[in-house]
Amino acid sequence: MEKGDTITFPFGKGEKEGIVYQVFPTTVYIKADFPKHKGKIIKRSIMDVQPTKEGKKIKEEKKKGTKKKEANIKAKQKTKAPKETRKKGKSVKKSTP
Numbered sequence: 001m002e003k004g005d006t007i008t009f010p011f012g013k014g015e016k017e018g019i020v021y022q023v024f025p026t027t028v029y030i031k032a033d034f035p036k037h038k039g040k041i042i043k044r045s046i047m048d049v050q051p052t053k054e055g056k057k058i059k060e061e062k063k064k065g066t067k068k069k070e071a072n073i074k075a076k077q078k079t080k081a082p083k084e085t086r087k088k089g090k091s092v093k094k095s096t097p
Contacts, residue, residue, distance in 0.1 A: 001028065001050055009042070009049050018042065 001007070005020045009030055018032030021041055028049050030042045 001046070007049060009044050011042070 003020055008015045008017050016032050018030040021031040022029040028044050028046055032040055032042055034040055
């Protein structure tokens, strides 16, 4: 998919035809003509427009990113546990005169 290609995309209950205006890694901007608005630019995800080739690449990239995020979350959870116990101890000391 490149700038200037003519494609069909889902719109409402049917499909509409338009020209690719801009392409980004996850989204596509399509220029389409409507009865009362000529040259309207519509934003769609690549998965909606062309779910075969680009969609698989995006899914693989997301899977790689989630493994890193899971590792970061686990590391943060390990460091948070000792801080919580310290706060409880301090609050107990403040409440006793």
